[in-house]
Amino acid sequence: MLIRRLGNGIRAISRTGLVSGTALLRQQRVNSLRRLQVSSIAHQEPKMGSTKTMNSSINAEVAETQEENASKTEGSDVSENKIPDVTPESLFKDGILEKDLYRAITKAGFKTFTKVQKETIGPAMSTTKGLVCRAKTGTGKTLAFGIPSLQHAYENINTPRKVQSLIITPTRDLALQIEAELNKIIASFPDRSVSRKLTVATHIGGTRQNNLSPKFTPKIIIATPGRLNANLENSHFLEAFSELKFRVYDEADRLLDIGFTEELYNIDSKLREATESQGNDSQFSSLLFSATVDDSVTKFATNVFGRGYQYIDCVDKDEGEAHHLVEQTLVQTKSLADSYIGLLNFVTENLQKKDFKAILFLPTTVSVDFTNDLLRAYFSAQKKSSLSRSILMLHGKKSQSYRDRVVRSFKSARSGLLITTDVAARGLDFKDVTDVIQISPSSTPADYIHKIGRTARAGKSGKSILFLSGEELKYVKILKDNRKIEFKNVYDYQPNEDFHNEIKEISTDKFEAFDVEDFVKGYMTYIANIKSKYRLRHASLIQELADLHRILIGDESAFINVDEKFVKAHLSLQNEDAATIFNHKRRFNDKPSFNRGFKKRFSNDRFSNDRYDNSRKFDKRGKSDNFFDRDFNNSYAGSSYGDRGNNRKSSYSKNNNSYKRNDRNDRY
Structure with missing residues (x-):
């Protein structure tokens, strides 16, 4: 010392x-x-x-x-x-x-x-x-x-x-x-x-x-x-x-x-x-x-x-920043579509174990909402409602009273799953978390450390698993060189075709196309923001997310509906790449590229995954803005310190044994 x-x-x-x-x-x-x-x-x-x-x-x-x-x-x-x-x-x-x-x-x-x-x-x-x-x-x-x-x-x-x-x-x-x-x-x-x-x-x-x-x-x-x-x-x-x-x-x-x-x-x-x-x-x-x-x-x-x-x-000189009691596993996949379906497969198999208490970190608030709904729909279809009730979600767009209830529930739970953004990566102490699950690179390498730190607390051991596609593997080198992270286990993902088809069937049956679009577009915005930090091949990852969109809606030739503002503000693609993915009135034929203003809007390293507005608008704030006091304060809305968003209140109507979202006023 x-x-x-x-x-x-x-x-x-x-x-x-x-x-x-x-x-x-x-x-x-x-x-x-x-x-x-x-x-x-x-x-x-x-x-x-x-x-x-x-x-x-x-x-x-x-x-x-x-x-x-x-x-x-x-x-x-x-x-x-x-x-x-x-x-x-x-x-x-x-x-x-x-x-x-x-x-x-x-x-x-x-x-x-x-x-x-x-x-x-x-x-x-x-x-x-x-x-x-x-x-x-x-x-x-x-x-x-x-x-x-x-x-x-x-x-x-x-x-x-x-x-x-x-x-x-x-x-x-x-x-x-x-x-x-x-x-x-x-x-x-x-x-x-x-x-x-x-x-x-x-x-x-x-x-x-x-x-x-x-x-x-x-x-x-x-x-x-x-x-x-x-x-x-x-x-x-x-x-x-x-x-x-x-x-x-x-x-x-x-x-x-x-x-x-x-x-x-x-x-x-x-x-x-x-x-x-x-x-x-x-x-x-x-x-x-x-x-x-x-x-x-x-x-x-x-x-x-x-x-x-x-x-x-208090950290030994030659000791890595990650807790030594965390067993870290890397799962290498061929695409982001495989990564997402792979983590769903991992969760659904392990959530049935009595001693499995896990936190799943996702990049955006809309991905938390969508994944929560998808997993609940999956277990309902499997007639395992008790497992649906063991799934909780937490992010900065929920009201404080809601978040307090979730924190109390997960702290007292012996098993279950908490789906969250990086809002839960620091400070919150949950008892006996056995597993931490992540997908894609975190906003910063330090965030990876804090996320896996939710397990192996108070002298107990824990496990972490990270799903990365081939295009995202540069992140592994940064973790090793920058944070001395060593993955004890490295596996190549082997798709489970039966599970793949089950997720595809449930998604197409239970969700509207715009729900899937919101989820995928939010993810695209996140990738666009971190691409320069990790030197990711942005166009390839956007294409992989487009493939995930097509899987989840059951249409291999589907386009994602966007407006010009979304593409200009969030993505940096050549016309030929955009034309294969997005549906826009100009069809990307009369503009050289949609990268204008991108650098200005996304050069801020203080990127927060709770800062998306329905995947269409990046909520830009200056350094002096009280972001954590605002975004995490939905009940304070309307004042100079209030959150400018609305609380998400997902509701469902059961018609013909299917669940569909009723709300379209949510900012995310």
């Missing part, structure tokens, strides 16, 4: 307002933290690294790993031989944890710590400037920052109407999950009066803009950046942070990747303004967790924490 600090020693702050209120106890904690951390320290000067600009998109992706390693030297480099065995009991005996908090932690079932928790809780308690921690997903990060957050709040429990700890997270779902984990510990306090005072609140999309009451201010706030930034414009809300002691950035790479940089800097400025206005030291303790630490994360940490921040790398 690496720890980076400025200077040759370890500094710790003497916190004020302890429940005990004695200087002796404070000094005991400082000494305990010093003993806990490092026995021998070798100081090295920081080195700023750089990566040469490369012409190839693939080389740029491969260089990302080098960039990460080079950029993590803003803080000083200190090596540590071995971390002592840290447990809640040892932290209590060393005077680091308050007695009641220790009892609550153990009563809640946390009697031992994970590796990440052992390596970070002590430094997080003592850091004076800031701590940056790189840790894989599913390694116990929530408690790693949750326990220090609770400790700071508990120490200042009698400070009236002031927030003591702040946790900033990219999504509402993750904020609610963190709140549940903290409340689990708070509910376990032996003194009920403490439970009433040690309160947690979320400030996220879908709630009132400022729900702080003059009579009630929570000790811990968990917030998404867009909502927090807006709420801090309120002077009463801002004043509540004047005695802030601890701040956490969770999933920092995601926060920056989805365009919250401006909001995060604004929030930092306002928080310092609040503390300085009361004559308090604005150097409150800060903690940043990230699965990847690249140039953008390093720059942000340096600007917000200063160059003296600590850095802890």
